[in-house]
Amino acid sequence: MRVVIQDDYEKMSKWAADYIAAKINAHKEDRPFVLGLPTGSSPIGVYKELIKKNKAGELSFKNVVTFNMDEYLGLPREHDQSYWYFMHDNFFDHIEIPAENINILNGMTDDPEGECARYEEKIASYGGIDLFMGGIGVDGHLAFNEPYTSLTSRTGLRDLTTDTRIVNSRFFGGDPEKVPAQALSVGIGTVTDAKEVLVLISGHNKARALAATVEGSVSQKWTCSALQMHNGAIIACDEAACGELTVDTYKYFLDIEKKERL
Numbered sequence: 001m002r003v004v005i006q007d008d009y010e011k012m013s014k015w016a017a018d019y020i021a022a023k024i025n026a027h028k029e030d031r032p033f034v035l036g037l038p039t040g041s042s043p044i045g046v047y048k049e050l051i052k053k054n055k056a057g058e059l060s061f062k063n064v065v066t067f068n069m070d071e072y073l074g075l076p077r078e079h080d081q082s083y084w085y086f087m088h089d090n091f092f093d094h095i096e097i098p099a100e101n102i103n104i105l106n107g108m109t110d111d112p113e114g115e116c117a118r119y120e121e122k123i124a125s126y127g128g129i130d131l132f133m134g135g136i137g138v139d140g141h142l143a144f145n146e147p148y149t150s151l152t153s154r155t156g157l158r159d160l161t162t163d164t165r166i167v168n169s170r171f172f173g174g175d176p177e178k179v180p181a182q183a184l185s186v187g188i189g190t191v192t193d194a195k196e197v198l199v200l201i202s203g204h205n206k207a208r209a210l211a212a213t214v215e216g217s218v219s220q221k222w223t224c225s226a227l228q229m230h231n232g233a234i235i236a237c238d239e240a241a242c243g244e245l246t247v248d249t250y251k252y253f254l255d256i257e258k259k260e261r262l
């Protein structure tokens with residue numbers, strides 16, 4: 001695992017965007033580059049940087065296919081808190097990407113099982129995900145894989161914990177009851193099947209989750225810890241998120257990342 005520690009959120013976002021752009025630009029195969037994407041406040045800075053690169057002509061998304069991590073069950077696309085809305089508002093509407101290259105789970109489906117099975121099949125039809133970018137919740141959830149979700153889980157229906165509904169209520173007028181109780185989400189196994197996984201962890205409130213991801217035992221209590229079993233996992237974080245790391249761990253990653261590398 002690489003842990004790339006940057007001074008602050010802006011630098012973390014810039015680093016991650018440079019990394020993603022370099023990977024897309026280095027992709028010379030005929031088949032599209034397959035990119036997994038998250039929602040939340042963590043990736044907004046990365047999306048802004050990627051938009052800038054696209055507008056500057058430094059990065060094209062014409063040969064990129066995207067798969068989003070998750071979607072609330074029961075929210076229509078037009079709802080301003082649906083992840084479909086979030087992704088278009090913060091990213092897709094500002095870049096040149098063919099609409100047919102965008103994949104987001106349908107939260108209005110009346111057949112969640114079939115919808116999730118089709119999603120897995122579609123990912124497989126492209127030969128899997130090249131790079132999955134993610135964020136994590138304060139309880140370490142990756143996509144909507146809450147504590148105690150199997151570390152080999154696939155795309156499916158998830159119940160949100162009360163904690164997550166309280167945390168996400170900031171987007172629903174502060175009322176946890178207004179946050180959908182269920183979501184469709186890729187599984188931990190779906191994420192770790194990607195060739196590379198890049199997870200953004202920023203801010204003091206994520207310090208425990210970062211420590212669990214990097215130093216904790218591999219455990220379904222912290223689903224983010226599954227990244228320890230992945231050969232191409234990168235954590236991009238900021239100083240504020242490092243508060244719970246041991247000094248040794250912190251120094252080790254700063255030390256080995258000193259060399260200029262992407």
Ligand code: GLP
Binds near residue numbers: 070164
């Ligand atoms: C939600 C999403 C996750 C996201 C998490 C963290 O619960 N389902 O995919 O990583 O929030 O969000 P934020 O980046 O806003 O802290």
